[in-house]
Amino acid sequence: MSSSTIALLSSQLSDGVVVTDPDILASYRQDRAADPDAGTPLAVVRPTRTEEVQTVLRWASEHRIAVVPRGMGTGLSGGATAVDGGIVLSTEKMRDITVDPVTRTAVVQPGLLNAEVKKAVAAYGLWYPPDPSSFEICSIGGNIATNAGGLCCVKYGVTTDYVLGLQVVLADGTAVHLGGPRLKDVAGLSLTKLFVGSEGTLGVITEVTLRLLPAQHPAHTVVATFPDVRGATDAVLAITAKIRPSMLEFMDNVAINAVEDKLRMGLDRSAGAIMVAASDDRGGSGADDAEFMAQAFRDNGAAEVFTTSDPEEGEAFVAARRFAIPAVEAKGSLLLEDVGVPLSALPDLVTGIEKLAAERDLMISVIAHAGDGNTHPLIVFDPADADMAERAQQAFGEIMDLAVRLGGTITGEHGVGRLKKPWLAGYLGPDAMALNRRIKDALDPAGILNPGALI
Template sequence: MGPATTGILDDLAAGLTGGRLVVAEASLEAYRHDFVPDPDAGRPLAAALVTSVEEVRHCLRWATRHRVPMVPRGAGTGLSGGATAVDGCLVLVLDAMTAISIDPTARVATVEPGALNIAVKEAAAAHGLHYPPDPGSFRISTIGGNIATNAGGLCCVKYGVTAAYVLGLDIVLADGRLLELGGSTIKDVAGLPLLPLFVGSEGTLGVVVGARLRLVPQPPPAATVVAVFSTTRAAGEAVVAIGRTCTPSLLELLDNRTINNVEDYRPSGLDRTAGALLIAQSDARGAAAAAEAETIAELCRAAGADEVHVSDDPEEGEALVEVRRMTGPAVEVRGALLPEDVGVPVDRLPDLLTAIEAVAAELDVEIPVVAHAGDGNVHPTIVYDPADVAMVARARVAFERILALALELDGTITGEHGVGRAKRSALAAQVGDDVLEVSRGIKAVLDPLGLLNPGVLL
């Protein structure tokens, strides 16, 4: 590091509380990639551990002045390379900004971007309220990251994704300007609808430094249905039938490989011979929950389920939901991963599940599948040995094939994880060149130097 570099970094550190600037190469290693390591991740110039809005503004003004690319980062739990560093960048680390304030009368949470999803849920629950978005990483992911990717989760089949709960945002642009968008009202149509533009923009248009989130009444304990099927197609057909008839608060699918991964990781009494497992819940109020659960059970039987169990015991229901949440850790120990996040119209779900099985068999790769089945969002995870060159090549082919399959079935390359860097090359195939051109035009207005998260999304 030469004198000139040292000088501009001293300028950066001067605007940070306690000089919270990481510059040592060994320490910067932790800020090079998100949850899925990228061997091509760049090497940052520095990481700024910001603690306030003014520090964020200082960092972006500094980056603009010195033409330094900037990568925003929360907890680093992303799965699509959205927080992967580029050479010479400043990593803007927001996880120390964790303030949460609840207005129980207005049913609004005012939060900083580093607040964990679970912390917002717990703060709301203390007032008898609920923040519904619940990505699988809800215990470790930040609200800022959830907003950046428009995260969904297990309950969005009924409650929707993050965008449905964002009432207002504070955004710092690349030049350090602070935009205050929206507010705390349910309805607000004043001016151009800029607020939705930033939800799901993956840090490419501005940095989220605050949010006002809509809260809802705490739902009652759910009734739970568990159904065992001999094939994933049969389970998928059950999902289609359920969606035509019911509004479950949760409808998740685990395939045979995933069931066995969970049993290997933490034995839970699952049937290792099952082709697929459906876990459904209804949190309708009063007797309606039990009635809806029975309807779901009947629809599963009609679709060919081998076994169906219904329970109104909240502890038993929560234990089954934890089985679903355990699928992530259970696959992580299998090897290196290429996680997918495709979505299709729910009626095409059986076709997608069958096609993914065919890809796994043809390419001889392990692809366990879990799905937010009720909304057609499927998470195939390609497992491979990074030391096996041929297997790495087959894994990459499988990754691209699954993206193409989703598009062939009128779906999307990402339902909730974001495009990041991992899927950027496939975006044009979904949205088209004209949409990309308009999108890049918008970015050019907000980030004319192209410094915000370069290489992500657009």
């Protein structure tokens, strides 16, 4: 593509929206997945309004130029990896928000951080529940693109459960409004849900109407250490068979030690696993749930159980769980998994991953949103060691294969991106994969939106 073609796009947009500085372009090549095969974009485009996004996509369609939509670049599956000869369309400067406390909704542009939305709605006594561990640095647009979950999704669900409406710009530049601030609306096909989790392959989201809840009640937190992972995962089944806690999180020994190396909290380095659980039910039921979970931990072999209703004490353990990925990342480069299984298969998945780690002679840490069966195995390796890198790649695929054999999925909340795409067709099967491609072709016939990702 010639510089005159980029100049033509720049002439149709406000000053500074189109960026071609090589140093800036380099910073937009990869998301947090750090795909080594990332291309170099010819330009980064940072619009502030829906109309500017329309201009970009009309131009891209006319010239058959690839567009990689991007939020804050915190994705873990290579969904925002730049491609050679294309542009990166970053929504980071689209940051408006309007809160309506009467309907308990917020109309939000995609560039706002998850944490910023939480803070804005909290001023009205409201709460936006989805809370990825990266909530302080990830954007709402990225959350919607991958249908992100988080620590409290065991009780409150994932991003799609809070998306009531969208404004989406299609590949040809058409802007469509879908849904709106209504809790019940079944007119037409459920197109709003179609775009949630589509990873920028069907359109660019420029505005979202979010459903909000009343402020969360203070939680009772229970922390338990186990000599092995099996006791911890068995305890999960005992708890979820009776109650739905607001949090039920798991860390294995590798994660415990990595977090302790950084935070020096006094965590038991010899523990095989730690569970962090909470109940935010109002009144005495939250305390009752906490005692029930504490007893379930004891019944399944917990070496130590600690219960607190103090928000600061509870949050300290939650913060440790949130810090697990960067703490393990300090041990080396990571291949990050996101496999999920039915709860009944969770013990077999976690112990199966332990076995794979031993067979491949790799450090693999498992952290998990255990209450809904969504695990994040973290494969640690040295990319300079060719043999280790090969074993890491083999383990990456074997973990997904294991999850599927157990009735699970190759991704629960991080998306397919580019890193997991080779496994998608096998997971979906030929008919469902063909249907995905037909939908993609219908909405993006020239294939300009995020080529190489997901579908």
